[in-house]
Amino acid sequence: MPSFDIVSEIDKVELKNAVDNTEREIGNRFDFRGVLAEVSLKELTVTLKSESDFQVKQLLEVLRSQCTKRGITLAGAEIDDESTHSGKTFSLDVEFKQGIDQPLAKQMIKLLKESKIKVQASIQGDKVRVTGKKRDDLQEAIALLKNSDIELPLQFENFRD
Structure with missing residues (x-):
């Protein structure tokens, strides 16, 4: 996945x-x-x-x-x-802040759920892991998070097929 x-x-x-x-x-x-x-x-x-x-x-x-x-x-x-x-x-x-704190991670997960994109997100310490069945859904989730009003600079890493 x-x-x-x-x-x-x-x-x-x-x-x-x-x-x-x-x-x-x-x-x-x-x-x-x-x-x-x-x-x-x-x-x-x-x-x-x-x-x-x-x-x-x-x-x-x-x-x-x-x-x-x-x-x-x-x-x-x-x-x-x-x-x-x-x-x-x-x-x-x-x-300078490093890592994603719990309330912001929950806000990101809520944003992904409200968008009806078919992905699942889970909090893994100070990062959020997003999984989905299709690569296109993950790319759509990245685009959604980049265009959101989240005040932290986000990086997307470990993209795996």
């Missing part, structure tokens, strides 16, 4: 490259000369630090553009609403 897995993963190497490119661009920008501005990556959390709230927002825009160039979407990232003020610096954390 044909099947595939739906996962949500961030490529850590590309994220590190995006952070490095952001640091490089900040070093070249005129508005950041002589100003404390740093971007650091720890696990899947990027911390932006600068001397003013406006500069932190500018750092976020530079990071966003570098991530887009690297094929990383910030749609599933958790960005703090307000930057944190501590002493002379403002900081902002951008946490």
Whole structure:
């Protein structure tokens, strides 16, 4: 029986490259000369630090553009609403989520069931496995999920006939 897995993963190497490119661009920008501005990556959390709230927002825009160039979407990232003020610096954390949590997996399964596509979906830890009798049904399910309003970046892997 044909099947595939739906996962949500961030490529850590590309994220590190995006952070490095952001640091490089900040070093070249005129508005950041002589100003404390740093971007650091720890696990899947990027911390932006600068001397003013406006500069932190500018750092976020530079990071966003570098991530887009690297094929990383910030749609599933958790960005703090307000930057944190501590002493002379403002900081902002951008946490990238990995894996599909239970409520979102249930929402995806519900979406597949309501569409009347002849597939079965099951939750397998932090991914969702979709099986069906025909390959065309699975491709239709992939198209449905790509066009849905799910806020996480989804990848479809292990497509088997």
